[in-house]
Amino acid sequence: MAVFNLKKREIECKIVYYGAGRCGKTTNLEYIFKAYKKRITGEMVSIDTAGDRTLFFDFLPMGLGKIKDCDVRVQLYTVPGQVQYGSTRKLVLRGVDGIVFVADSLEARRKKNMLSLKDLQINLKEYNISIFKIPLVLQYNKRDLAEEGIPLMPINRMEKDLNGQLKVPSFSASAINGDGVGVTLKECLKLTLQSLHRELKWAK
């Protein structure tokens, strides 16, 4: 549900980074904020939520063209995973246009990833959104830790665990170094805008 702001001739859409606590959602957004500073109009809002942080900022992606002669403005959010933050999650997920699901590659986090994805599906359902229909991209984060000898799950195992049914684009990443952060976001933006185009055609 993108918002058309006729005063500013902008279409505002919302992309949410979802995933278990400490999986790297915040690291993704922090990297984007630094790397694309010129395209970011406002400041980054960071809220300390127990065990995690919630981030938000506005972003004007370049080279995406216009839709109906309107600029596209993207709002990027992370959402706190903890059950207690129901009100925050509700606000962030309402009217979401695209989702990046960040999975932690650590072997020890295998179950956490799966639970979080299930949780995402349930939360989306509350807004009558199907996880199979919304623009969604998976990111397998923390690949760099392999060099330090920390046991990671092989990509094909993660694909099977998380992407077996979804069959959405997926990327390996190391958000802390910025690897894979840009491609993940770009793919999610592409899918989101395609989906917006489709919706607008329907509306005609």
Add this chain to the structure above:
Amino acid sequence: MGEINTTMKNNVVFSGNLDFLSLAEIFQLLGANTGCGVLRLISEYASEPAFVYFVKGNMINASNHSSTGLDALYSLFGWTEGTFEFSQEDVKIKKVINKNRMEIILDGLRMLDDGLIEKLGTGKFKKKLSEDISKTETELPIIKGPLVDYLYVVDEEDFVAGDKIIEEGKHGSWIWVILKGTVDIVKESSQGPVTISRIGEGAFLGSLDSLLTRNSKRSANAIAAGNVQLGVLDSQSLSREYSCMSHEFRDFVIILDKRLKEVTNKTIEIYNKDIELKHFINSGKTVIKQGESLEGLFIIKQGKASVVRHTKSGHVLLTQLDKGDFFGHLPFLDMGHEPYSASVFGSEDLEIKTVDSDNLRREYENLSTTFKNILENLANCIAATSVLACEFKKKTS
């Protein structure tokens, strides 16, 4: 602000219901729309409306009751029910809020979820008070009520240990019956919170005077002692039943409710050790002597009276009575006071009139089960709180 109140009705451009569009969403919409004007919020759980002032889509000031600025703005995130009206106008009020809009929204919601902002009305304020309550070492008995009449239960709500169901001093008019679990009734004292009673299944939470006034204030905190399930009572049916009662019986209900509050306040005073008793007893005459068998019920036409219990550790003032209050023998309810378990001392100018307790009893017997249960529970709570008052007296003397 008064001026704004009167002029705003004319240029309301956007209004609706908070349970459909939350405050966070309204802020976002007005922000995207770069709106200038005043947002007015009305909740039945607050005694007066609250205001948020916008310039170019940003919140610049707010007022809620006695607080203003950012504090007031954050407190409004707890208003999840009620209505809003946005009127477009020039805002001349001083800008005191400089925080980013989205930061306020996300931080406000976080504080709400963390239990730092009180959720108005629904009583889900999660301030972990229960940890410092154990100040009263006295093991309180759990007051249970009679079987619950589900005909009057319109909704169910669940709470976990430590949840603050009711907060002392806040406005609220719900009455609940406990379906499962135990709730601690806690009052603030000069020495910190004191648990004054523990109530269990079948007992009621909330005061009957909320049937009279919409703005009744909560007289104590109610905190879940474990997993608790409450049934929300159909207050419309209760109000309807109440309004059909005779004038005398309505007075009787209110006076009974008032007596529980009085006994509770006295108990806290005894706990605080700031009570001077001799004055009450010496300056008056004995009207009823503790233990005497007396049948009459009386109403005070003039003067004052005190209900006092004699214990081994001395006299304990349980409650003070004023013009319009009743005392004596109640044939259908036992609140553990006069004549068997307390004396009544009257002031020099005391004038009383006999009340026909048979009429009251007949009316009591024709009440709905729920109303009867509420009154019975009130009497039980009066009795139990009086026992606690005597315990405190024993400890302090």
